[in-house]
Every structure is written in C-alpha cells, then in structure tokens.
Amino acid sequence: MARKIGKQTVVFDKNIAILNSACCVGKVEGEGPLSSTFDLHFEDDYLGQKTYEAAESEMIKQAISKVLKKSQISQSDIDIAITGDLLDQSIASTFAIKDFCLPHFSVFSACSASALEMGIGAIFIESGAAKHALCTASSHFCTAERQFRFPLTYGSKRTPNSQRTVTGAGAFLLAENKNAPQIKAVTFGKIKDYDITDANNMGAAMAPAAADTIKTYLEDTSKRLEDFDLILTGDLGKIGSKLVVELLKKEGIDISKQHDDCGLIIFDLNDEKCVAGGSGCGCSASVFAGHIMQKLKNGEIKKMLFCATGALLSPTSQNQGLSIPSVAHLVEIEGCKL
C-alpha cells in the first residue's frame, strides 16, 4: 500500500521502477551538449510528415517503439498509457497513441507532464491496476510557437528571457522491479499564480510553483537536502532557475549546490536560438529519459528529486490578458547501485 504523508506526498511500498526509457529529439537538440544521450535525433523538423503536429506524433511513436523494444515487451503488455503534450486537446498524443491500440488517457499539466505521469503511473502499479504503465511527454518547437506565440514564418524576434521549446519526446516504462531506477515518492503540486502575464517569461511564472512543491516535499518527508545528489527542475531556464534558488533561500532552504535544470543543460546557451534555455514537456522528458537515466543506471546519481514545472497558459487566456498560473509535480528517484 502507498502511504500519504504530510500534505501532498505519497510514498510507495512496492519497488516501482523506471524499467526503461527512450527519447527522440530534433536537430538543434541533437547538436547540443546532450547529443550522445538521445536514442534518436532527426535532421528534418517534419520527420517526413505533412505537418509539424504530425511530426510531433511521429516522435512520440518512435519513442514508444524504442522503449518497448528495449524492454522486450509488446504493446499488448501495456496496461495503461498516460500521455501529455502542450497542444490543444493533447492532439499530438492522441494521434500517436491511436496507432498503438492501448488503454489510454492524456493529462494536461503543461511541461510538468513527465513527473506527473511518473507519479500517476506509480500509483497505478502500487494499486495493482497495472503491471506495466507507459508514460510519454512531448513538445515540438514549431507546433508550440505557432500555438502560443507567433507562426514561425513571421520571423518575429525573440526576447532575451524567452526559452526555446524543445523538439523532443520521452517515453518511460514503469513496472515493479528491483534492478532499475526506483520511484520512491511523488508530491502532487498546487497551482501558484504570481500574476506573471508574459508568455515569453515562463521561467518566472513557474519558479514559485517549483519552490512550493520542493518545500512541501521536504516538509512532508522530513528529508534533508544533503540526502540528494541532484535536485532537478524541469524547464525553468536561466531566469526561473535563479528565482527558484532565491525563493527557497528566503525559506531557509539552500538548494544552490544540488540544483540543476533540464532547460539549462539541453542547449548550448551561447547559441542565440536558445537564449534563456529550453522549455516544453519534451525538455524534461528527453533530458530525463536520456542523460539522467544513464546516470541513475550507472550509479552516478544515487538519490535525486525531479521536479517538473508547468505553465498553465492557453492561447485564449493569453488573449484575454490573464495571468499564467503554474504548477510543479515532484518525484523522488533512487539510482540503481546504492
């Protein structure tokens, strides 16, 4: 049985593992510092499809096929598929999953999808409802820009604090197993709204949510920061990463030594295309599925917190001038060789 502890945290009893993961990314990501950690990277942003949306679906499909192959299981072994993307009505995931014939639902929690899905998937396994849970999260620079900001063909200039949506998809296979990275606990986040309205400054919008979830996890579990090799946020980028450290310092929590952010490490930040770092569901998903999973499997990371962050804006809420409420969900992960 799982146990709810404190205000928002669930601790697992079973050995719930991320058995395998896979990730596919686009050209810019494939040329970045984490190049060697991705399973596949594509030169063509269309992946041979007619639209960018179809290209995003294709990335998800490739990531799923890859993780099934690595795990040597077939799609009929999957009890539940949980997916998440940024597009209206989760359409990238829908058109990917429909070809796999899997029991399925999508979550929407913006770029916090990867950690959220790991938490939900772990609960499915803990309850006995699933032996194998498949989680995917994706984003595509071209689908996100058109939807949330401007069509690319406008060629609009990027602001200095704007993050680049990662073209990438990650897939994770969860199952009960002792010999793979373990999901020990999940903290489901609450929505925080600091009245940021600028869709080009999402790091600032999301930082308070990340700070709140990390603080809540530490209070709920009475764990100490020294217990962790790494506290990894999802896609706060340059500005949000500074802010989350500052916000937590005010609460007497200094994460500066252990903190890193997927949005900071996926791109070469000297590249003018990637001014303030990466963002998107595919950012944390592909960094975790590749780079981080390698380190968890080879024992380089022993204990970590993965806190994925989501900016819950929509084109409609932006057009109406509303603020950007944000949320962060956190999973506690242990590496293989403790």
Add this chain to the structure above:
Amino acid sequence: MARKIGKQTVVFDKNIAILNSACCVGKVEGEGPLSSTFDLHFEDDYLGQKTYEAAESEMIKQAISKVLKKSQISQSDIDIAITGDLLDQSIASTFAIKDFCLPHFSVFSACSASALEMGIGAIFIESGAAKHALCTASSHFCTAERQFRFPLTYGSKRTPNSQRTVTGAGAFLLAENKNAPQIKAVTFGKIKDYDITDANNMGAAMAPAAADTIKTYLEDTSKRLEDFDLILTGDLGKIGSKLVVELLKKEGIDISKQHDDCGLIIFDLNDEKCVAGGSGCGCSASVFAGHIMQKLKNGEIKKMLFCATGALLSPTSQNQGLSIPSVAHLVEIEGCKL
C-alpha cells in the same frame, strides 16, 4: 489491492464510494426535463463573469463548494483533485482550481472525463495515495462553440445531427465508504477512429469507441447484460445512441433494453436548440451528479454501467481535415440499497 482482469478492466477490492456529488447548469439545461435534479442553475450564461471561460470556471467552483458542503469536509481534506474540460490546455479547470489550493492535475479525454476521472480517483483511493479524491468535469455551450465551431455571433445555422454542448459542471467526492454508491470496476478505453471528420456529427464518431469499451468490459468480467438495470452512455445523442446499439447487436450484444444516454435525457429533444441531444464533459457529469446519483442513492438503480464518450478532436486537427479519433471509459457502479 485492485486486480486487472482481462484486457482493460480493473476491479476494486475496497469499498470505493461516490460519497457525494453536486452539479450546476445553465439556463437551457435548468429548463429541461432534469431541472429538479440539479443543485444550481443559472439564468445568466456569464454567471456574472466577464468572459464565458471565466463563467465555466465559476460553475466548477460552485460545484466544488457544494460537494464539499454536502460532505461536511474542508478543502484541506482533499488529497487530490482531478479535473477535465474541453478547453485548450484545460483552462476552465485551471482557473477554477487555483482558488482552492488543492494538489491537482487535469486529464484530457474530451467528454469522457467524468467516467475516466472516477476510475483514476478510485485507483488513487485503492492504492492508499488518497482518502478523498475530488473529480470535476465541465463544459459551456458558448466556450465550446467558439472554440470548435463558430463564434456565436455569426449566428450560423445548426445541422440536424449537431448536438448542443451542455453548459454544466459536475463534482464528485470519492472516498472509502460502504453506504454510498460504489465504484466496482473501471475499463479504460482504447482510441477508435472510423474516419468521421464532421465536428457536427460527434455521436457517429464516438459510437464505435463506446461499443468497443462496453464489449471489452463484458468480455473482461464475464458479466451478463441482465445483471444491469442501466447501461448509460455519456453524450452519443440521437445518432450515436442508435449506432452504439446497432454496432453491439452485430457483435451479438443487445443493449437496447438497458441503454440510455445522458445526451438524450438532459434536453427536451423537441426544442429546436437541442436537435440531436446534448454533448460536452458537462453533459454526462451533470446528469450523473444529479439525476443518476439520486436513483443510485434511493435504490432505484441497483447495478449500472456508466460509459462516458469523448471525441478527441482539436481546432487544429479539424482545420487540417483530420478524422475525429474517439475514446470511451467505463465504470461499473452499484447503488446503495442492494
């Protein structure tokens, strides 16, 4: 422990109850045949808000407040809130939940949200992750029409097979309890795509998904149709309801005696505004939260299947001329006085 049986069904061990429910609806719904079963109905489609989107959020908030009051618990007792609506990036739910300060995520599964959330919520309770799970589902005629079809001010003529999106929100509080309607099992659906492309004919798009999920549930559990007083689909409306009965008849399953559809009973079908019945997440949610919960509580319904149906289209997929993939999730429910 829950048990996975057959291909897609999870059977619960605990006494997982829908402790209480509440629903708020708009003017047309409030004047319809189920008028007396709703907790609140509003004359003004804006509910005193500036936009229809804010009005939808306000409906959700009122439904949550009502269900908390009925259950005599406070918001801090809620371990997880699971929400669903039709809007891009689930924005109606986000702006409703942010004022309640609850651990939260949204699902997107279009109009199948209510049954899907009951299934996920039950798994949270079964696993020990939550004592109280709050589920909400909502839609608003004016937000949905603008998003998926035309702005209302165009005054475009409705086609004979077009369903009317219900203005309504339902909230359900799930907890372990023997003395309220019981969630016995859930069947998570697979996406079905019969190449329907007409967003004004969603009943036809969704009927194959409903037929598939009902058939799978019966196969997985070896239950017989005679075991059930009612097999209730979500929002197939006139056309989809006929189709689901026909499709299942071809498989040797005759649900014609027990079948009904929330979209058929929420409106007076002689009203020209409601040509082919109701649709939207709020359709099945408000009919179930009001009308059906009354009958489950007074023993009029002893055993039923609730199969909510979702058309997974987006404005983008429609503009690209793509088909409308659909899904249906099913929960098996038992009334109070068996």
